[in-house]
Amino acid sequence: MKYVVRRILALIITMIMVSFLAFAAFHIISGDPARAILGMNATESQLKVLRQEMGLDKPFMVQYLNWLIGFFTGNLGISYSYRQPVSELIAPKLKVTLLMVLISFVIIIVCSVPLGLRAAQKSRGRLEWLRTTIIQLCMAVPAFFLSILVSYVFGIIFKFFTPGDFPKIEKDLAGAVKYLFFAAVCIAIPRIAMAVRMLKSTLIEEMEKDYVRTAISRGNDRTEVLKKHVLKNSLVPTITFLGQTMAEIVGGSIVVEQVFGIPGMGRFLVASISNRDYPVVEALVVILAFWVILSGTLADLINQKIDPRLKLGGRA
Amino acid sequence: MLEVRDLHVKFHNRDREAVAGVSFKLNDGEILGLVGESGSGKSVTAMSIAGLLPRKKCSYQGEVLVDGEDMLHAKRALLRKVQGNKIGVVFQEPMSAMDPLMKVGRQVEEVLAIHTDLSAEERKKRAIQALTDVELPDPEAVYDKYPHELSGGMLQRSMIAAAIVSRPSLLLLDEPTTALDVTIQAQILKLLKKLNRKHKISMLFISHNLNVVRKLCSRVIVMQRGVIVEDGLTYNVFFKPQHPYTQHLIECIPARVKLIARRSMEEENASVDGDQAAGEAGKAETAVSSRQAGNTVKAGGEHYD
Ligand SMILES: Nc1ncnc2c1ncn2[C@@H]1O[C@H](COP(=O)(O)OP(=O)(O)O)[C@@H](O)[C@H]1O
Ligand SMILES: [Mg+2]
Numbered sequence: 001m002k003y004v005v006r007r008i009l010a011l012i013i014t015m016i017m018v019s020f021l022a023f024a025a026f027h028i029i030s031g032d033p034a035r036a037i038l039g040m041n042a043t044e045s046q047l048k049v050l051r052q053e054m055g056l057d058k059p060f061m062v063q064y065l066n067w068l069i070g071f072f073t074g075n076l077g078i079s080y081s082y083r084q085p086v087s088e089l090i091a092p093k094l095k096v097t098l099l100m101v102l103i104s105f106v107i108i109i110v111c112s113v114p115l116g117l118r119a120a121q122k123s124r125g126r127l128e129w130l131r132t133t134i135i136q137l138c139m140a141v142p143a144f145f146l147s148i149l150v151s152y153v154f155g156i157i158f159k160f161f162t163p164g165d166f167p168k169i170e171k172d173l174a175g176a177v178k179y180l181f182f183a184a185v186c187i188a189i190p191r192i193a194m195a196v197r198m199l200k201s202t203l204i205e206e207m208e209k210d211y212v213r214t215a216i217s218r219g220n221d222r223t224e225v226l227k228k229h230v231l232k233n234s235l236v237p238t239i240t241f242l243g244q245t246m247a248e249i250v251g252g253s254i255v256v257e258q259v260f261g262i263p264g265m266g267r268f269l270v271a272s273i274s275n276r277d278y279p280v281v282e283a284l285v286v287i288l289a290f291w292v293i294l295s296g297t298l299a300d301l302i303n304q305k306i307d308p309r310l311k312l313g314g315r316a
Numbered sequence: 317m318l319e320v321r322d323l324h325v326k327f328h329n330r331d332r333e334a335v336a337g338v339s340f341k342l343n344d345g346e347i348l349g350l351v352g353e354s355g356s357g358k359s360v361t362a363m364s365i366a367g368l369l370p371r372k373k374c375s376y377q378g379e380v381l382v383d384g385e386d387m388l389h390a391k392r393a394l395l396r397k398v399q400g401n402k403i404g405v406v407f408q409e410p411m412s413a414m415d416p417l418m419k420v421g422r423q424v425e426e427v428l429a430i431h432t433d434l435s436a437e438e439r440k441k442r443a444i445q446a447l448t449d450v451e452l453p454d455p456e457a458v459y460d461k462y463p464h465e466l467s468g469g470m471l472q473r474s475m476i477a478a479a480i481v482s483r484p485s486l487l488l489l490d491e492p493t494t495a496l497d498v499t500i501q502a503q504i505l506k507l508l509k510k511l512n513r514k515h516k517i518s519m520l521f522i523s524h525n526l527n528v529v530r531k532l533c534s535r536v537i538v539m540q541r542g543v544i545v546e547d548g549l550t551y552n553v554f555f556k557p558q559h560p561y562t563q564h565l566i567e568c569i570p571a572r573v574k575l576i577a578r579r580s581m582e583e584e585n586a587s588v589d590g591d592q593a594a595g596e597a598g599k600a601e602t603a604v605s606s607r608q609a610g611n612t613v614k615a616g617g618e619h620y621d
Contacts (some may be wrong), residue, residue, distance in 0.1 A: 209412065210407065210409060210412040210413045211412065211413060211414055211415045211416070213368060213407070213413075214405070214407065214413045214414065214415075214475075215415070215426070216368060216399070217366055217368055217399055217400060217403075217404075217405040218399060218400035218426050218427045218430060218478075219396045219397065219398075219399040219400035219401060219427065219430045219431060220396070220426075220430060221392065221396060224430075228418075228426075229415045229417075229418065232415075232417050232418075233415070233416070233417055306417065307416075307417055308417075308462050308464075309416065309462070309464050
């Protein structure tokens with residue numbers, strides 16, 4: 001229990017630090033937001049009024065606190081280019097990306113666990129070179145290339161979905177999920193390859209441990225040893241890896257969204273960066289950072305449940 | 317009970333045979349010592365008996381008869397019926413020999429889950445009985461502990477409990493006390509002797525240390541470079557060694573220790589020694605610090621090193 005509290009406290013502190021850094025950085029690079037909103041023709045008095053309205057005349061720390069409170073209450077400021085609340089702009093895109101990332105994550109887990117197990121069992125087989133090559137290939141192929149390939153083959157040739165015509169989630173959930181599935185596969189493939197490789201080496205390493213010999217001396221066969229002992233012991237590095245994956249596939253989704261024409265966070269982020277729409281970029285950057293921190297913490301908390309030694313702070 | 321006939325084991329990646337023609341017999345209820353410097357083939361011999369040889373990595377010949385059945389060439393399925401059930405094994409490093417993520421109690425009763433139809437409750441009862449048999453203080457608490465929560469001595473006791481819970485007729489002990497400090501070592505030896513008497517378990521006790529072996533075993537085999545160079549009653553091997561290698565091993569023991577050894581072995585022949593000391597010492601051992609306990613409890617005033 002104490003460990004959980006400690007870990008969540010650390011999470012909050014990290015989030016505050018990250019948000020502060022992001023706020024400070026955007027404070028410096030964004031120049032004068034009032035000018036950015038009103039344009040070059042605005043008079044000095046107009047600017048002054050707006051600055052007061054936005055709280056820009058207050059001290060830096062006060063501005064930061066206001067922004068932080070706003071962030072957690074859903075008030076992320078006003079977009080420069082759309083003149084709309086950032087939260088309203090982001091929410092639907094966040095939903096799309098989140099859905100895609102979750103689908104991708106499920107695909108990764110469902111595929112890599114059994115494949116990793118088989119890879120470990122067959123690691124001394126004759127076709128090992130072939131398996132290694134396939135894994136290397138899947139790891140090396142860039143996501144944008146996969147996306148082009150998949151949307152061409154499954155979208156244009158087989159017509160499983162219409163590239164560029166993303167159905168609205170509210171209207172056609174099944175259609176949207178189907179569309180996202182193909183994009184999610186593109187995000188998942190390199191990650192599956194990495195997970196399989198990692199799982200395989202972890203399992204093989206575990207199988208060499210002394211406790212495996214003990215288990216066999218008690219009359220277990222290798223499958224039983226795997227199920228009863230080795231799997232659980234391999235879980236901690238696997239969950240850590242999956243936590244990282246959870247964080248990184250959001251980054252991977254940016255490119256894939258571009259190619260598939262999915263109106264998600266990634267595409268919006270890229271557009272906002274080129275428009276210098278700092279409130280939007282700032283909000284997205286902080287959301288992404290929180291996502292990364294959250295994934296790591298979640299993995300740590302799960303691991304701590306699996307391995308009681310981690311509670312002692314040994315390998316947290 | 318156990319008979320090894322002309323056992324040869326050669327690992328593919330080695331030039332020399334790890335075991336080069338070893339034959340010996342272990343009688344019912346006997347504790348047989350197996351000594352030799354490290355690399356002499358003791359563990360490989362024990363692994364051959366327990367059916368734990370990595371069969372793909374080596375070639376092997378000869379016979380290992382356990383109650384008349386050959387273990388060396390037995391099919392895996394048959395092997396599994398014997399492993400844990402008829403043969404228990406205790407390894408050198410109790411910490412790494414245990415699954416770090418499984419509670420000690422579950423590991424102790426694992427053999428029962430594999431070989432018997434006992435219910436979970438009955439298994440737990442037997443496991444706690446075994447933990448009591450190895451003189452662990454508060455066996456119920458130990459049952460629910462993870463390995464990292466116990467000291468080395470307590471872990472090794474738990475490993476012994478796990479090995480005897482199914483009442484095997486043969487216990488293979490591969491340097492079970494080498495990783496422990498001297499006082500705990502003495503306690504474990506006394507415990508083994510007691511278990512041998514109480515449950516009539518035959519034991520093959522492996523050590524690189526002749527002085528440890530002589531305390532426990534009535535008969536000793538000395539191995540060097542994969543072959544047996546001496547085989548006889550402990551007293552004879554200790555005081556009238558025939559082979560130069562055995563003589564060398566004995567020369568390495570300090571004179572003071574030899575004197576104590578002679579006295580205690582002569583006493584042993586005359587009287588049955590009381591084992592109460594070991595019991596008391598076992599209780600003094602705590603999870604917090606086995607070492608502290610080791611400093612305050614002197615088991616019989618003797619040193620085993
Ligand atoms: N798995 C293995 N692969 C290759 N060689 C091994 C293996 N296990 C043991 N050996 C070799 O067999 C010989 C005997 O080893 P072992 O029986 O472990 O000695 P010890 O008497 O110290 O227990 C050593 O030379 C060792 O290097
Ligand atoms: Mg050895």
